Amino acid sequence: MPVKKEPIYLEHLLKDKKLAPLLKAQPAKKLVRKKNVCLHLMASIMSQQLSVKVAKVIYHRFLDLYNKEEPTPQEVAGTAPEKLRAIGLSNAKVSYIQNIARYALEHGMDDKKLYKMSNEEVMDFLLPIKGVGRWTVEMQLMFALARPDVFAVDDLGIQLMMTELYKLDPTDKKKLRENMLKISAKWSPYRTYACLYLWGHKDGA
Secondary structure (H helix, E strand, C coil), rough: CCCCCCCHHHHHHHHCCHHHHHHCCCCCCCCCCCCCHHHHHHHHHHHHCHHHHHHHHHHHHHHCCCCCCCCCCCHHHHHCHHHHHCCCCCHHEEEEEEHHHHHHHCCCCCCCHHHHHHHHHHHHHCCCCCCCCCHHHHHHHHHHHCCCCCCCCCCCHHHHHHHHCCCCCCCHHHHHHHHHHHHCCCCCCCCCHHHHHHHHHHCCC
């Protein structure tokens, strides 16, 4: 029987002896590019600071507003704010979601356009939207655009796991950030995968 070859990212990340046990304890990860990145971005805003279960309920209520179909940016921008609030969204989230829809209408946010952009270009393109921060764009790069080399340095879960794994001091936030960036540089060009394993370990623990 032919020997099953490990994914190339795994071979690279296993060089980090502290990360290696996490890699061996979890199944291989896969990045899959999503369609309708604009809607994925809206869903990401909806789900922030909510449990997965609650976020799912709210997203299904959101689709119900549009006969269970994925709405266009025009439809979202034209929805009365009170209708969006009625599904369980805060005023701020309603505003941010409609900001995304209006931005998509004004600047175009079709998938092909975003697929062609570099990570930095995606960041520069999406950050002007009020309500969309750096972390949110990093999540789009990882989970919607399937980019393999993104590091979410400000993600609390990543900070927690790296503090534990590499015995970092969490009290000095600036120093913690510097140390995390230094460690993660060795994971490049597969930093997204390293983040997936760190999150997987946190959820398993």
